[in-house]
Amino acid sequence: MPSVRQILVHNVIKTLPVGLVVFDPKGIVLVASPSAGMLLGLPPDSLEGKDWHQLARPEPANEQFNRNLAEAVEHGRAFRHCLTDYLRPDGEPRRFSMTASCPENGGKRVGVTLLIDDVTALYRSRERETIVLREKNRLQCDMIESLNNLALSVAHQIRNPAAAIGGFALKLLREHKERLLSTEHPDIIYQEARRLEELVAAVVRLASLPQPRLTAVKLRELVEEVVSRAAQEAEDLHKRLECVCSLEDVEIVADAALLGQALQEVLSNALEFSGRDVARVAVTLSRRDHGVILSIIDDGPGLRPDLLPFVFDPFFTTKARGAGIGLTIARKAVLEHNGDIVLQPADGGGTAVVMRLFDTPEDGLGREAFYGPLGLDVRELKAKARELGLDVSGLTTIDAVRAIQQGEGFAPCFAWGVHDRCGQALCAFRRECVKTTRIGDVGSFTYGGGA
Numbered sequence: 469m470p471s472v473r474q475i476l477v478h479n480v481i482k483t484l485p486v487g488l489v490v491f492d493p494k495g496i497v498l499v500a501s502p503s504a505g506m507l508l509g510l511p512p513d514s515l516e517g518k519d520w521h522q523l524a525r526p527e528p529a530n531e532q533f534n535r536n537l538a539e540a541v542e543h544g545r546a547f548r549h550c551l552t553d554y555l556r557p558d559g560e561p562r563r564f565s566m567t568a569s570c571p572e573n574g575g576k577r578v579g580v581t582l583l584i585d586d587v588t589a590l591y592r593s594r595e596r597e598t599i600v601l602r603e604k605n606r607l608q609c610d611m612i613e614s615l616n617n618l619a620l621s622v623a624h625q626i627r628n629p630a631a632a633i634g635g636f637a638l639k640l641l642r643e644h645k646e647r648l649l650s651t652e653h654p655d656i657i658y659q660e661a662r663r664l665e666e667l668v669a670a671v672v673r674l675a676s677l678p679q680p681r682l683t684a685v686k687l688r689e690l691v692e693e694v695v696s697r698a699a700q701e702a703e704d705l706h707k708r709l710e711c712v713c714s715l716e717d718v719e720i721v722a723d724a725a726l727l728g729q730a731l732q733e734v735l736s737n738a739l740e741f742s743g744r745d746v747a748r749v750a751v752t753l754s755r756r757d758h759g760v761i762l763s764i765i766d767d768g769p770g771l772r773p774d775l776l777p778f779v780f781d782p783f784f785t786t787k788a789r790g791a792g793i794g795l796t797i798a799r800k801a802v803l804e805h806n807g808d809i810v811l812q813p814a815d816g817g818g819t820a821v822v823m824r825l826f827d828t829p830e831d832g833l834g835r836e837a838f839y840g841p842l843g844l845d846v847r848e849l850k851a852k853a854r855e856l857g858l859d860v861s862g863l864t865t866i867d868a869v870r871a872i873q874q875g876e877g878f879a880p881c882f883a884w885g886v887h888d889r890c891g892q893a894l895c896a897f898r899r900e901c902v903k904t905t906r907i908g909d910v911g912s913f914t915y916g917g918g919a
Contacts (some may be wrong), residue, residue: 487584493577495520495541507564507584509556529555533564537582540568544577549856549876551587563591590874619675623668630668634661667783670793674782677797680723680804682829687727687753687760688715694728695751698735705739708746715753718760721828722805730801730809731764733794734821738766741819759807759826767818771811779811805829 481488487504491497497518505512508523515523520541524534532552539545546569554562567583637658644651695711702709739747748767753760771779771786778784780799785792795811798821802809807825814820853860853868856875860868 486586487582489515489523489582489584491520491541491580491582493579495580497523498579504584507562507586508554509558509560525555525557527555529553529561533566536566536568540570540580540582544570544580546570551591551875561588562586563588587874594870594874616675619671623671623675627665627668630661630664634658634665637661670783674793674797674800677726677729677800677804680726680829682721682723684719685722685724685727687718687720687762687825690724690728691715691731691751691753691762694731694735697732698739701736702739702747706745707739707742709735709739710746710748712748712750713752715751716755716760718753718755720760720825722825723801726801726804727825730798730823731762733798734764737794738764738768738819741768742766743769756824759824762823762825763820765814765818765820770813770817770819773813776811780809 481499481501484501484503486501487507488499488501489497489504490499497515497520500512500515502512505515508515520537524530524537530553532550533554536547536550536552539547548567550566552564552566554564556562563586565585565587567585569581571578571581637654641651641654641658643649644654691713692715695709695713699709699711735749738749742748744767750763750765752763775786780795781792782796783792799809802823802825805825806829807823809821809823811819811821850860852872853875856872858871858875860871
């Protein structure tokens with residue numbers, strides 16, 4: 469008569485929702501739960517006594533599944549939550565998460581325990597979600613391109629009348645001067661026509677920013693070149709630029725023209741707002757982990773704190789004249805590299821513009837969580853992904869976390885729009901992702917919550 473322990477063990481195995489298969493040291497199935505047979509598409513009572521080779525199916529779709537079996541049973545290599553495709557005998561494709569343990573006694577392997585979990589529903593849900601996100605991204609790109617084309621078309625339609633108004637106003641102004649008449653009204657028309665032309669040119673510049681063409685860029689040489697151009701611009705404004713540079717030798721993958729334009733806009737801003745004949749600027753370039761920090765600090769009057777949220781908005785300016793798109797262009801150029809740019813008051817007065825760039829644009833994806841309040845670091849994220857054999861390069865933070873969670877056999881916390889405690893106590897990201905809180909713009913998240 470079986471003991472109470474045997475009855476309990478048998479009952480647990482019988483009711484397990486995941487597939488359990490136990491092999492002896494020779495690779496023969498000792499115990500198999502009914503769920504294992506159902507998942508593999510085999511009669512539940514037909515597994516026990518079979519050699520492990522009989523569980524390996526010859527279809528190409530089962531290659532990874534067969535390899536996992538061999539790794540565990542023949543070589544005694546344990547693994548956790550290894551994702552693999554599986555084609556059942558009835559032709560139904562499934563997606564499994566496999567975990568193997570290889571206990572030893574006195575240095576000798578005593579068997580292999582294999583757990584098989586069906587994650588097909590999660591996988592297909594993730595695929596559908598990816599398709600939807602890609603389609604949304606495509607539509608957004610099409611919308612942005614359409615808006616740029618619309619802006620260029622409108623600018624073209626306005627430019628010709630503005631040029632005509634300006635030309636005739638200038639002619640009228642000259643005639644009034646020749647006849648010793650009042651030039652006040654013609655001069656106003658001429659100046660406003662010029663202002664309109666400047667605004668049209670600004671719209672064209674903003675809408676015509678190209679997509680990055682990535683190459684290896686030596687940032688120190690690029691910064692020195694832009695500073696030299698800024699010094700010439702200062703002379704044209706009857707000023708002098710004194711620039712103190714502290715630059716490390718740094719090379720990243722970027723678009724040199726776009727980054728150069730961003731830096732040029734920042735330096736031009738510093739020159740225009742300097743109330744002195746000599747504009748003093750400090751430029752520093754230093755490496756930080758997997759990226760670089762480029763800061764430009766001027767000695768200007770600074771900016772009121774209440775205006776800081778609007779400095780990167782198109783056409784926002786505190787100048788009497790000007791289009792107010794310089795910092796907008798700088799921000800767009802930096803964001804095209806998945807970097808960050810912030811403007812803040814500098815110690816001792818003036819304004820500091822800080823750009824954070826990465827070795828490659830891909831390294832900057834999902835940057836908002838890497839520097840969040842709980843310090844989730846990109847290297848930690850990539851290390852966890854490598855342990856599972858996953859490639860998360862090119863994914864946003866949330867997608868990378870989802871992939872790792874799924875790779876470890878957990879339901880992705882964000883798959884169903886759940887932004888509260890998930891209850892998955894053993895999840896690798898338990899403390900980081902139990903809650904999400906929106907910060908800044910709509911696309912930015914930070915991880916928070918308790919353990």
